[in-house]
Amino acid sequence: MKVKVLQNILDANTQMAQKNQRLLDNHRILALNIMASPGAGKTSLILKTIARLKDKTRIAVIEGDIASTIDADRISDQGVAVVQINTGGGCHLDANMVENALNNLKLNEIDLLFIENVGNLVCPAAFRLGEHKRVVLLSVPEGDDKPIKYPMMFTESEAVVINKTDLMPLLDFDLDAFKRKVIGLNPDVEIFQLSAKTGQGLDPWLSWLEAELKSLRA
Amino acid sequence: MHELGVTQEVLDIALNKAREAQASRITKINLVIGEMSGIVDDSVQFYFDFLSQDSIARDARLSFRRVPMQVRCRRCGFSFSPEKLDWSCPKCKEWDAEVTAGKEFYIDSIEVD
Ligand SMILES: Nc1nc2c(ncn2[C@@H]2O[C@H](COP(=O)(O)OP(=O)(O)O)[C@@H](O)[C@H]2O)c(=O)[nH]1
Ligand SMILES: [Mg+2]
Ligand SMILES: [Zn+2]
Numbered sequence: 339m340k341v342k343v344l345q346n347i348l349d350a351n352t353q354m355a356q357k358n359q360r361l362l363d364n365h366r367i368l369a370l371n372i373m374a375s376p377g378a379g380k381t382s383l384i385l386k387t388i389a390r391l392k393d394k395t396r397i398a399v400i401e402g403d404i405a406s407t408i409d410a411d412r413i414s415d416q417g418v419a420v421v422q423i424n425t426g427g428g429c430h431l432d433a434n435m436v437e438n439a440l441n442n443l444k445l446n447e448i449d450l451l452f453i454e455n456v457g458n459l460v461c462p463a464a465f466r467l468g469e470h471k472r473v474v475l476l477s478v479p480e481g482d483d484k485p486i487k488y489p490m491m492f493t494e495s496e497a498v499v500i501n502k503t504d505l506m507p508l509l510d511f512d513l514d515a516f517k518r519k520v521i522g523l524n525p526d527v528e529i530f531q532l533s534a535k536t537g538q539g540l541d542p543w544l545s546w547l548e549a550e551l552k553s554l555r556a
Numbered sequence: 557m558h559e560l561g562v563t564q565e566v567l568d569i570a571l572n573k574a575r576e577a578q579a580s581r582i583t584k585i586n587l588v589i590g591e592m593s594g595i596v597d598d599s600v601q602f603y604f605d606f607l608s609q610d611s612i613a614r615d616a617r618l619s620f621r622r623v624p625m626q627v628r629c630r631r632c633g634f635s636f637s638p639e640k641l642d643w644s645c646p647k648c649k650e651w652d653a654e655v656t657a658g659k660e661f662y663i664d665s666i667e668v669d
Binding site for chain 2: 339342346428464490523
C-alpha cells in the first residue's frame, strides 16, 4: 500500500525556527543570520558593527563554531552578551541549537541579535533559525564566481555583503560581474561592499540595520 | 554535508506516517530531491540502514527522484537548465534567472504493508 506523505524533510527544523522567530518578535529583537565561508570576515564585521552601534543599540551575539571559543571571546571582550554554540563538527547551525542559545540570553535586554553561522557556503542555506534576515558575506579573495557555485546561499538571502574590499587592488575580483550574478539570482537582495578591517563602506550597512530595527519597532 | 541528520528526519517522518496508517512494515520511501540540495544518495541509504535497524523500516529501500535544476529568464520568460557556471539566457543572453526547480527536498510517499 502506498501512503502519500508530501512533507518537507526539514519540516521539524522549520517549525522550530518559526517558534524562535515568534519569541524574537515578542521581544522585538531583530535577528540576523550571518553566513559565509571560514575566514570571510563574519566575526570582524560583527565586531566593527558593535563598535559603531553599541552606544545606541543593545546587541547580543550567538556564535556558532565547530569547536573553539576564540570568536566568542573576541565578542565578549567588547562587553556584549554572547552565547557560544559548539556544533561538535556539525556543518551548520539548526533551529534547535538556536533555541537553546536563546534560553541563555536576557531577551528583554536585546535590540539586535547576530547569529554567526558555521563557516560553510552550502549547508547553512537549508536551515532556517528563526532569523528575520539572512546575510551572506563573501570576501573578495574567494572570487566572483561563488554565486553560481553556491546558488542556494544567494537565492535564500536578503543581503549580500562583499567584504575585504581593501584587497581589491591586489585581486582580479570583478565587482560588476559579481553583482550581476547576485542580482540575476535574487533581484530584491541588498548588496553592500565594505572592508570590515578599515571600516570603509560601513555606513550603508549600518543605515540598513538601523532602518530594519526601526521598522520592527514601528 | 549533513546526511546523518537528514536521514534521521526521513526515518522519523516515515515512521510517523506508518504509525498513522497502522502499517506493520515500511518497504519503500520515495524521496524527491532537487539537484541544488547537494545530498549524496548513497550516504543517505548507508545511514538509513544503520538508523532503521530496530524499527519497522528496517530493510526499506530509499528511492530518490532527482529533480534537475531549471530556471526561468525573468526578461523573456524562456525556461532552461543552466550550464554549470553560466546562467545567462540562451535566448536573450540576459543573466536574470529565477530558479523554478531544483530546490525540492521532500518525502513524496511511503510504501507499507
Ligand atoms: N584585509 C582584510 N582582512 C579582513 C577583513 N575582514 C576580516 N579580515 C581578516 O580575515 C581573517 C578572518 O576574519 P574573521 O572575522 O575571523 O572571519 P570569520 O571566520 O568569517 O569569522 C582575519 O585575519 C581578519 O582580520 C577585511 O575587510 N580586509
Ligand atoms: Mg568567526
Ligand atoms: Zn531570456
